[in-house]
Amino acid sequence: MQPVKFAAMRCGDCPIRHRAVCARCDEDEFQTLEKLKSYKTYAAGDMIYWRGEPLEYVASLVTGVAQLSKTLEDGRTQMVGLLLPSDFIGRPGREAVGFDVIATTEVTLCRFQRAPFEKLVDETPHIAQRLMELALDELDAARDWMMLLGRKTAREKIATFVDMLVRRQNGASPNGDQPFELPMTRDQIANYLGLTLETVSRQFNALKRDGVIAFTGRKHIEVVDLAALRLATGDDV
Amino acid sequence: MQPVKFAAMRCGDCPIRHRAVCARCDEDEFQTLEKLKSYKTYAAGDMIYWRGEPLEYVASLVTGVAQLSKTLEDGRTQMVGLLLPSDFIGRPGREAVGFDVIATTEVTLCRFQRAPFEKLVDETPHIAQRLMELALDELDAARDWMMLLGRKTAREKIATFVDMLVRRQNGASPNGDQPFELPMTRDQIANYLGLTLETVSRQFNALKRDGVIAFTGRKHIEVVDLAALRLATGDDV
DNA sequence: TCCCAAACTTGATACAGATCAAGGAAAGAC
DNA sequence: GTCTTTCCTTGATCTGTATCAAGTTTGGGA
Numbered sequence: 001m002q003p004v005k006f007a008a009m010r011c012g013d014c015p016i017r018h019r020a021v022c023a024r025c026d027e028d029e030f031q032t033l034e035k036l037k038s039y040k041t042y043a044a045g046d047m048i049y050w051r052g053e054p055l056e057y058v059a060s061l062v063t064g065v066a067q068l069s070k071t072l073e074d075g076r077t078q079m080v081g082l083l084l085p086s087d088f089i090g091r092p093g094r095e096a097v098g099f100d101v102i103a104t105t106e107v108t109l110c111r112f113q114r115a116p117f118e119k120l121v122d123e124t125p126h127i128a129q130r131l132m133e134l135a136l137d138e139l140d141a142a143r144d145w146m147m148l149l150g151r152k153t154a155r156e157k158i159a160t161f162v163d164m165l166v167r168r169q170n171g172a173s174p175n176g177d178q179p180f181e182l183p184m185t186r187d188q189i190a191n192y193l194g195l196t197l198e199t200v201s202r203q204f205n206a207l208k209r210d211g212v213i214a215f216t217g218r219k220h221i222e223v224v225d226l227a228a229l230r231l232a233t234g235d236d237v
Numbered sequence: 238m239q240p241v242k243f244a245a246m247r248c249g250d251c252p253i254r255h256r257a258v259c260a261r262c263d264e265d266e267f268q269t270l271e272k273l274k275s276y277k278t279y280a281a282g283d284m285i286y287w288r289g290e291p292l293e294y295v296a297s298l299v300t301g302v303a304q305l306s307k308t309l310e311d312g313r314t315q316m317v318g319l320l321l322p323s324d325f326i327g328r329p330g331r332e333a334v335g336f337d338v339i340a341t342t343e344v345t346l347c348r349f350q351r352a353p354f355e356k357l358v359d360e361t362p363h364i365a366q367r368l369m370e371l372a373l374d375e376l377d378a379a380r381d382w383m384m385l386l387g388r389k390t391a392r393e394k395i396a397t398f399v400d401m402l403v404r405r406q407n408g409a410s411p412n413g414d415q416p417f418e419l420p421m422t423r424d425q426i427a428n429y430l431g432l433t434l435e436t437v438s439r440q441f442n443a444l445k446r447d448g449v450i451a452f453t454g455r456k457h458i459e460v461v462d463l464a465a466l467r468l469a470t471g472d473d474v
Numbered sequence: 475t476c477c478c479a480a481a482c483t484t485g486a487t488a489c490a491g492a493t494c495a496a497g498g499a500a501a502g503a504c
Numbered sequence: 505g506t507c508t509t510t511c512c513t514t515g516a517t518c519t520g521t522a523t524c525a526a527g528t529t530t531g532g533g534a
Contacts, residue, residue, distance in 0.1 A: 135369065
């Protein structure tokens with residue numbers, strides 16, 4: 001998708017209109033947002049924000065995938081969040097964020113300058129409430145991930161990761177038998193799951209051998225046996 | 238401390254007055270809260286909320302320590318949060334929570350019935366903002382913990398845990414050379430850090446042998462060399 | 475079209491932390 | 505004060521995943 005397409009897009013036509021921070025806005029509020037917003041596209045691998053950098057813009061992710069990453073003194077890294085379309089970057093009342101934000105694939109953001117946006121939040125309970133909901137959703141996701149990182153085996157981690165992508169990409173559709181794209185390299189997946197890239201590779205292939213998933217190209221996955229996948233996550237039903 | 242003490246306590250005298258959800262309330266708002274609130278004390282080990290149970294009350298933790306725990310199908314458990322005085326339980330717009338809340342030590346809560354509290358939140362921007370801040374603080378803490386669970390060694394995990402307790406218990410005081418209490422058993426610490434109780438025990442003793450910490454009783458710790466402790470966490474300065 | 479670099483797979487080996495096992499110390503019960 | 509249980513420590517061994525080390529595939533650029 002071209003940035004120029006977005007530059008002309010009206011909020012009413014936005015693909016993330018019903019899930020993003022603006023989900024509950026009415027026509028009047030959209031008119032205000034139209035004036036405030038600007039689109040920006042990043043190439044895969046680009047740094048969107050540096051840790052600690054004061055953030056000039058807050059933004060909704062419109063297309064693509066981005067990652068939140070932390071780094072230890074000696075270079076070990078851990079992804080602490082994955083941003084998919086409709087997710088929000090930046091928080092009310094916070095100058096900076098404690099992690100790097102990196103474009104995993106090509107990414108398009110719908111950006112608002114922080115100061116006018118915060119003013120809008122103060123005046124618009126809709127938006128403040130929606131921001132709170134998004135923060136609580138992130139908190140729930142972070143806690144599920146803590147369970148994964150602390151207690152799950154490598155196989156369970158990979159199964160949970162695939163299941164998460166199925167749920168989020170297929171949206172409402174209940175069956176996961178649509179082939180879909182892995183948005184990350186093995187190395188990035190390893191960073192997300194607290195593993196090494198070799199272990200990720202081995203476990204993907206183990207799930208393939210067991211007839212749970214199938215590959216059509218390195219990044220093209222199909223879930224062959226959804227029940228077996230769910231079982232392999234280790235989660236309660 | 239006796240519950241009866243709390244039953245009579247006025248908000249102005251509350252030990253968590255300046256950090257809890259009510260931090261920015263004025264005298265008028267305190268009067269509303271006084272009418273709404275009730276104290277309840279739980280013994281160590283008591284279940285405060287069950288996962289999925291619709292929660293009748295939201296609450297601030299006044300004294301003691303509580304834990305948020307998740308459990309896998311086969312019984313593996315992982316703590317996904319630790320509640321210390323001034324932390325809040327329950328979220329606006331959420332019926333239930335996705336984890337069990339358990340009293341780690343004896344715990345006293347300052348409770349509000351959910352429906353009237355949510356009404357108050359809608360009418361009082363102070364409180365809504367403070368709730369948002371608390372949620373974002375929790376999110377930051379959850380992300381730090383993801384880094385710990387995914388990438389830190391057992392020694393780094395223990396050092397980080399002790400450092401966290403020093404920072405939070407000593408509050409503003411910069412030097413950590415006050416002895417203090419571990420609020421949990423080795424087994425609970427293991428659940429928090431994604432380890433086993435044996436590994437926790439060994440690493441505590443290793444830090445003791447290395448002159449970083451000292452024990453005066455099983456649960457009484459003193460930080461002997463704060464700089465060495467911070468170094469052992471693996472974090473950036 | 476071929477080349478090259480990045481991404482991935484596969485194998486061999488090492489090791490941190492889990493697991494299994496036994497005994498000791500503290501704290502509450504009676 | 506003694507009993508009993510819970511909590512903690514220490515040792516021996518095992519194992520899942522990291523690490524080290526080649527290869528192989530893939531896709532994009534010249």
